[in-house]
Amino acid sequence: MKKNSLTTAVVAGIAGVAGFVGLANAVDLNPDGVGQVLIYPYYTVNKGQNTLLSVVNTADVGKAVKVRFLEGYNSREVLDFNLFLSPYDVWTAAVTQVSADGGAQINTVDTSCVDYIPNWPYPFSKAAYTGGVAGPGSASYGADKGPQDITRTREGYVEMIAMGDIIPGSALDKATVHKQNGQPNGGKPSCAAPVGDDAVTASNLVPPTSGLFGSGAIINVDEGTFYSYNADAIDGFTEQTLYTQPSSLKPTLQQANTASIVATGVARSYVFTEGGSLLTVDFARGEDAVSAVFMADALYNEYSIEQGTGAASDWVVTFPTKRFYVDKILYPSAITSPFAQAFGAPGVSNVELSMGTFDREEGSSETVPPRCPSPPDDSCFLRAPYLSYEVNVITFTSVTPTASTVLGSKLFKSVNPFGPNGWAVMNLSAGDGGAHVLGGGVAADGVTPIAIPGLPATGFYANNVINANAQPGKLSNYSGVWRHRAHRSCTGNDPACS
Numbered sequence: 001m002k003k004n005s006l007t008t009a010v011v012a013g014i015a016g017v018a019g020f021v022g023l024a025n026a027v028d029l030n031p032d033g034v035g036q037v038l039i040y041p042y043y044t045v046n047k048g049q050n051t052l053l054s055v056v057n058t059a060d061v062g063k064a065v066k067v068r069f070l071e072g073y074n075s076r077e078v079l080d081f082n083l084f085l086s087p088y089d090v091w092t093a094a095v096t097q098v099s100a101d102g103g104a105q106i107n108t109v110d111t112s113c114v115d116y117i118p119n120w121p122y123p124f125s126k127a128a129y130t131g132g133v134a135g136p137g138s139a140s141y142g143a144d145k146g147p148q149d150i151t152r153t154r155e156g157y158v159e160m161i162a163m164g165d166i167i168p169g170s171a172l173d174k175a176t177v178h179k180q181n182g183q184p185n186g187g188k189p190s191c192a193a194p195v196g197d198d199a200v201t202a203s204n205l206v207p208p209t210s211g212l213f214g215s216g217a218i219i220n221v222d223e224g225t226f227y228s229y230n231a232d233a234i235d236g237f238t239e240q241t242l243y244t245q246p247s248s249l250k251p252t253l254q255q256a257n258t259a260s261i262v263a264t265g266v267a268r269s270y271v272f273t274e275g276g277s278l279l280t281v282d283f284a285r286g287e288d289a290v291s292a293v294f295m296a297d298a299l300y301n302e303y304s305i306e307q308g309t310g311a312a313s314d315w316v317v318t319f320p321t322k323r324f325y326v327d328k329i330l331y332p333s334a335i336t337s338p339f340a341q342a343f344g345a346p347g348v349s350n351v352e353l354s355m356g357t358f359d360r361e362e363g364s365s366e367t368v369p370p371r372c373p374s375p376p377d378d379s380c381f382l383r384a385p386y387l388s389y390e391v392n393v394i395t396f397t398s399v400t401p402t403a404s405t406v407l408g409s410k411l412f413k414s415v416n417p418f419g420p421n422g423w424a425v426m427n428l429s430a431g432d433g434g435a436h437v438l439g440g441g442v443a444a445d446g447v448t449p450i451a452i453p454g455l456p457a458t459g460f461y462a463n464n465v466i467n468a469n470a471q472p473g474k475l476s477n478y479s480g481v482w483r484h485r486a487h488r489s490c491t492g493n494d495p496a497c498s
Contacts, residue, residue: 025236026268026280027256029293033213034058035233037253040158040216041318041459042229042391043069045097045104047408052217054092055160055231057085059211062166062176064201064243066251069095069106069124072156072391072411073146074343075323078124079106081246084113084166084176086189098123103150113176113191115201116246124153142329146347155409157318157391160231161251162212164205164241172204198245205241218407218462225479227407227462232320234290236270249330253321256286268444269293271452271496273488279496281441281450287324290456291338291438294320296486297429297454301461303357303396304421310466314406315394315484316459317426322349322390337439338455340432348388351455352431359419386431387413394426406462429453443494450492459484 043051057063068080083091093108098121107121126132129152131143146152166173175195178187194200214231239258242251256267267289271279283289303313325334326349328342336342343349358364393412395404404412417424429436441450460483467476490497 025239026258026270027234027236027289027293028270030210030233030235033230033233034210035212035235036162036208036210036237037234038158038160038212038214038231039234039318039320039458040160040214040229040231041320042155042157042218042316042407043095043104043216044155044218044407044409045095046154046403046410047220048097048222049218049220049225049408050097051095052092052219053095053158053214054090054216055083055085055212055214057087057089057211058213059165059209060087061168061209062086062089062173063208063212064163064166064172064205065212066159066161066163066242066244068159068161069153070156070159070323070390071124071129071152073152073347073389074129074144074327074349075156075390076129076141076144076146076327077249078104078126078128078153078156079122080248081117082115082163083160084115084172084189084191084195086112086166086173086177089178096121097154098150101150102154104153104155111178111188113189113195115196124150126150126153144327144329144343144347145345146343155391155411157320158216158231159253159320160212160214161237161242161253162208163243163251164202164208167204167206170204172201198243202241202243205243207239207241210235224477225464227479227481229460229481229483232294232458234293236268237290252287252324253290254285254287254324256289269441271295271488271490273490273496277496277498279450279490279494280444281452281490282444282446283441285440287321288438288440291321292441292452292456294456294458295338295438295452295454295488296457297427297489298487299426299428299457299459300423300485300487301482302421302423302463303417303461304463304465305396305398305417306420310464311421312405312464313396314404314409314412314462315396315424315426316407316462317387317392317394317457317484318459319390319392319455319457321456335440338436340435350386350388351436352386353436354427354430355415355424356427357415357417357419357422357424359422361419363422364418396424406464428455428457441492443492448493450490450494450497452488452490454488457484457486 065083091112105121105123128141217228269289269292304311326343393404393409438452465478
């Protein structure tokens with residue numbers, strides 16, 4: 001019997017009560033953190049930091065997983081490879097800086113099988129955004145309009161997509177299962193053929209089930225800071241085997257599919273809207289189905305920049321599907337909405353929005369501000385901020401920094417909040433003339449049009465506090481991370497949209 005999360009069971013139960021008998025799996029963002037696809041919203045090597053990553057296979061079968069690193073400007077791929085997790089396996093790695101050129105690289109001592117990395121550490125590549133060839137078997141990418149130097153690889157995000165479950169007892173299973181020596185961490189697979197033989201590997205796979213979870217941590221050894229987070233988990237993503245050779249552009253989040261549904265679309269999403277109402281919506285494009293589960297018309301979180309405690313605050317806001325709408329070189333026929341501007345020189349795709357900040361005693365900045373001149377500038381950020389990249393960092397500060405204060409991001413905007421500590425709301429449906437709407441959805445009846453306002457976003461708030469009175473030899477940095485809270489809504493003649 002296939003294992004399903006409690007969340008999926010609850011959703012299916014709700015759908016059954018609603019009268020949708022025989023409802024197939026659908027794309028959903030699993031709050032329990034286990035799924036077929038994992039999104040790690042941020043990696044960085046800025047500010048002397050390393051990013052640690054882990055992925056865990058909770059299933060009793062092995063999995064072939066596409067691991068893809070995407071830079072933060074335009075989500076052009078800087079490295080991908082195929083990872084083979086045996087049953088109950090864990091894989092760990094670190095993203096670090098290349099000392100020679102300032103770019104990023106990946107390193108690991110983990111013995112789980114990987115195809116095609118010849119040695120570790122392995123540097124990230126700029127080929128995908130300069131117009132080169134990213135790896136064996138890859139077609140040439142068209143150069144985009146962003147920066148062309150290797151330092152563009154220094155920050156971005158990560159996606160891991162389960163391409164298939166390994167058939168127990170198959171040649172691939174035997175090559176990737178760890179041979180135990182009876183000691184903790186004493187297992188090692190042979191990684192022999194068919195690992196590296198794509199034709200044979202594909203024949204050893206069946207459609208993937210759920211079971212992956214993961215985490216990331218941004219660590220600065222010198223400063224003693226550690227910002228850890230859980231990866232977002234997408235479940236119900238596919239009912240098909242999606243295996244491709246290393247360095248292929250596929251599979252991507254465009255390939256969401258629920259092939260057994262009887263509906264107008266190729267992919268179905270479950271989205272909980274305001275009040276906990278379940279929205280079941282079908283899309284003709286897989287990327288829209290994935291965007292739907294990340295859509296938010298507002299993000300909420302806290303901040304603190306209190307001088308007495310040496311506090312500093314950054315928000316990471318990542319748009320994990322933005323490239324499918326704004327990269328008109330790789331996706332020339334893409335519909336730009338819910339975003340407003342295609343990616344172009346000098347390496348931006350701006351979306352306009354509004355933001356309000358509140359102190360802890362009900363004081364606030366303007367929450368319904370007037371629009372800024374076009375194009376907007378930093379002087380009116382609180383009135384109409386704009387975010388320019390796939391990965392964005394909002395740094396809260398009263399000065400003008402050259403990088404974000406906590407994470408050292410170069411892909412940042414600064415905001416001077418109302419009060420030294422409190423909370424903020426980012427209105428993702430405001431600005432750009434109301435263009436921030438994901439359309440093209442149809443309710444489960446196959447007829448009713450559904451639109452979801454806002455933008456597909458994820459991320460977290462990172463805070464650091466410094467103890468200026470620490471005794472010599474005592475650590476003085478204290479860090480923490482909190483996932484963003486979100487508000488979701490929809491428009492259309494569906495009970496979930498009322």
